[in-house]
Amino acid sequence: MTGPESEGITVRRAVCPGSFDPITNGHLDIIGRASKLYDVVHVAVMINQSKKGLFTVDERIELIREVT
Structure with a gap:
């Protein structure tokens, strides 16, 4: 293993899960704060199986990449 963790440096990680369908300013605020x-x-x-989606998963991923 290489990188900071192999050198004993703690890397703080966060996960922001959501459907992001569509991504909103609120989502972006949480991601930015994190x-x-x-x-x-x-x-x-x-x-989210209980909602009819507006965008495919791939489209949502691309939208998130564009705005973050």
Whole structure:
């Protein structure tokens, strides 16, 4: 293993799960706040079976990449 963790440096990680269908300013605010508190922020795009989606998972991932 290479990188900071192999050198004994603690890497603080956060996960922001959600359907993000569509991504909103509220979502972006939470992701932005997390990025100030953690070294790495993972945005997990989920599927909400109880909702009819507006965008496919791939489209939502691309939208998130464009705005973050």
